[in-house]
Amino acid sequence: xxxxxxxxxxxxxxxxxxxxxxxxxxxxxxxxxxxxxxxxxxxxxxxxxxxxxxxxxxxxxxxxxxxxxxxxxxxxxxxxxxxxxxxxxxxxxxxxxxxxxxxxxxxxxxxxxxxxxxxxxxxxxxxxxxxxxxxxxxxxxxxxxxxxxxxxxxxxxxxxxxxxxxxxxxxxxxxxxxxxxxxxxxxxxxxxxxxxxxxxxxxxxxxxxxxxxxxxxxxxxxxxxxxxxxxxxxxxxxxxxxxxxxxxxxxxxxxxxxxxxxxxxxxxxxxxxxxxxxxxxxxxxxxxxxxxxxxxxxxxxxxxxxxxxxxxxxxxxxxxxxxxxxxxxxxxxxxxxxxxxxxxxxxxxxxxxxxxxxxxxxxxxxxx
Numbered sequence: 001x002x003x004x005x006x007x008x009x010x011x012x013x014x015x016x017x018x019x020x021x022x023x024x025x026x027x028x029x030x031x032x033x034x035x036x037x038x039x040x041x042x043x044x045x046x047x048x049x050x051x052x053x054x055x056x057x058x059x060x061x062x063x064x065x066x067x068x069x070x071x072x073x074x075x076x077x078x079x080x081x082x083x084x085x086x087x088x089x090x091x092x093x094x095x096x097x098x099x100x101x102x103x104x105x106x107x108x109x110x111x112x113x114x115x116x117x118x119x120x121x122x123x124x125x126x127x128x129x130x131x132x133x134x135x136x137x138x139x140x141x142x143x144x145x146x147x148x149x150x151x152x153x154x155x156x157x158x159x160x161x162x163x164x165x166x167x168x169x170x171x172x173x174x175x176x177x178x179x180x181x182x183x184x185x186x187x188x189x190x191x192x193x194x195x196x197x198x199x200x201x202x203x204x205x206x207x208x209x210x211x212x213x214x215x216x217x218x219x220x221x222x223x224x225x226x227x228x229x230x231x232x233x234x235x236x237x238x239x240x241x242x243x244x245x246x247x248x249x250x251x252x253x254x255x256x257x258x259x260x261x262x263x264x265x266x267x268x269x270x271x272x273x274x275x276x277x278x279x280x281x282x283x284x285x286x287x288x289x290x291x292x293x294x295x296x297x298x299x300x301x302x303x304x305x306x307x308x309x310x311x312x313x314x315x316x317x318x319x320x321x322x323x324x325x326x327x328x329x330x331x332x333x334x335x336x337x338x339x340x341x342x343x344x345x346x347x348x349x350x351x352x353x354x355x356x357x358x359x360x361x362x363x364x365x366x367x368x
Contacts, residue, residue, distance in 0.1 A: 042071040050361040054094040061091030065104045083115030095355040098324045100151040101346045106169045112198045114171040125180030133174050136167040143231050144263040144277045147311045149344045157290035157317040158257050158283040163242040170196035173206045189217040194244045212243035231275050234263035257283040273301040293317045308333040322351040338366045
């Protein structure tokens with residue numbers, strides 16, 4: 001085992017040791033005491049689709065994603081999990097930008113397997129998952145960030161543009177550990193193959209010598225609001241180490257980075273509730289593409305009697321050869337318990353070039 005791989009594995013082994021020590025010192029029985037015959041199979045289907053239009057040089061496109069997930073109970077605290085998605089895109093690429101203005105833009109494909117494996121949970125709050133997984137479901141998709149349609153809110157350019165990371169629509173084999181130290185504090189760490197993919201032939205492999213590995217970790221503090229329909233207080237501190245082959249050097253290269261996110265309720269004015277978001281991320285040790293990134297946003301809840309959240313955010317990324325800013329205004333409006341509409345406008349500046357994109361997203365969750 002070479003020095004770089006040992007460097008990558010040490011934090012994971014330390015996290016595993018801490019988690020196993022906790023499981024040994026606490027009453028760590030499986031969480032689910034329900035008899036196996038009465039445990040229910042969990043499943044979910046949801047649809048996101050959107051129309052997109054470039055305003056100045058008129059052009060239009062339509063895309064969407066259909067998600068499906070399944071969890072089958074096995075023994076106490078254990079589940080077999082699977083998730084798949086279908087994506088489609090009709091129309092041209094509207095703008096030439098570095099940060100994708102839509103978090104669901106993807107090449108059309110009838111089916112992608114993105115999640116498959118076994119999970120085990122104990123009463124002490126320790127959870128282990130082994131198998132095919134995506135990192136964004138654990139690390140980046142926080143409640144307030146999830147309001148925005150820009151893809152950078154779902155995975156920062158410092159990770160997405162420098163590493164072959166397993167985020168939508170890609171996945172890779174890995175091991176994920178999660179420990180709920182407290183009802184508000186969660187520690188996470190994930191070790192996965194260094195090259196993510198979206199075909200079974202490439203997904204189900206773990207080749208550290210050829211593909212490298214990616215190690216992620218975070219400490220996550222979340223305090224729910226007193227009302228279920230309001231955004232929580234959320235603080236995240238995370239880090240990454242990634243090792244992959246660098247063609248121009250003819251050898252592998254190791255990067256490391258940090259990120260921090262604060263989602264904080266600010267005040268109330270009448271029925272309106274104001275929330276702030278601030279994120280900063282930086283990649284060290286000679287990144288190939290994106291050096292640093294930040295975003296800042298303001299969100300106002302309860303805009304209508306049915307709810308609805310109006311949000312304004314700015315997302316700025318710094319690259320080795322330039323920079324880009326995306327200012328997004330969006331309004332998420334729940335029509336019913338299973339249907340919501342979300343118009344959004346993006347004002348994008350890429351190295352001095354300006355473009356404007358408008359979109360309307362429709363979200364259907366009839367089975368959630």
